[in-house]
Structures are given as structure tokens and as C-alpha cells.
Amino acid sequence: MATNLYDEAIPAFIRFLGNLKSILKKAQQHALDHKYDEAALLNDRLYPDMFPMSRQVQIACDGAKGAAARLAGVEIPKHADTETTFEELVARIDKTLAFIEGIPAAAFEGSGERQVVLAFGDWRREFTGVEFLRTWALPNFYFHITTAYGLLRHNGVPVGKMEYLA
DSSP states (O other): OOOHHHHHHHHHHHHHHHHHHHHHHHHHHHHHHTTHHHHHHHOOOTTTTTHHHOHHHHHHHHHHHHHHHHHHTOOOOOSOOOOOHHHHHHHHHHHHHHHTTTTGGGTTTTTTTTTEEEEETTTEEEHHHHIIIIIIIIIHHHHHHHHHHHHHHHTOOOOOOOHOOO
């Protein structure tokens, strides 16, 4: 029997992108309340060689839409990485949610056995759909959501575990 990964992928992406959206709105309000330049929160990072908080959100969105598209066998939409405000990052999450919510569950039929190839420069990796989702896509997605959450929490945004898990 062919594996359909819709139920493993799409509800998780929808839930955690929604949670991230709520966290970003709290961060925006926190910046307003404390008269912070929101760019200070958006550009924060734990170490100079890591991506800033805004890029963590972009990558989480890219991971969700890329995984959903690869598993459903549809084209991955391109989103420019030009967001410089919380409002723009929330809009990116909304675009990502609209895309993944628009893929019918039937498109995921046989997705567990579908071949997924990732290539970055000289690096190349081939997966079955189930390997891709469970060992690459979901861990990578959660990594970037968690990093964005941690950066905002580190900067005093009043969010806790329940906002992350909601």
C-alpha cells in the first residue's frame, strides 16, 4: 500500500506556522510597547555566523512549502527573501499557509514512496518521501521555528512553551 504523508506533514506545518505567526505578532507588540526598533529583534542572532531571526522565519516557510510541494509532486512557489518587518514576515507565513492549504490531500497519494532529491552545490541527497519528511523536512522545519522562538524569547518577548506548542 502506498503511503500518503498528507496527515503527517500538512497539519504540522499549518499548526506551527500559525503558532509562529502569533509569536511574531507578540514580538511586534513587544517592540512597540518598549519602543524598540523592531529591526533589532528581526536581525538578532546568537552568533555572528548564524542567520538572523527574520531569516529563520523565511527558512521555516520555505521548508514547509518545499516539503509540501515535493511530496505532492507540484511546483514549489518562489518567495523573495525581502521581508524587513514583522508585518512582512506575517504576510509571508500567510502566503505559505495559503499554498500548503491549497494542495489537496489526494495529491499526496503515494508520497511515501516518491523520490525526493535535494541538491545544494556539490551536495546531493536522495530520499524516499517518508525518509525526506521524517529525517529532513520536519526536523529542519522545527529547528528554524524553535530558533526564531528562542531568539525572540532571549530578547524579552513574553512568550512561553504554550505559545510555541499552542
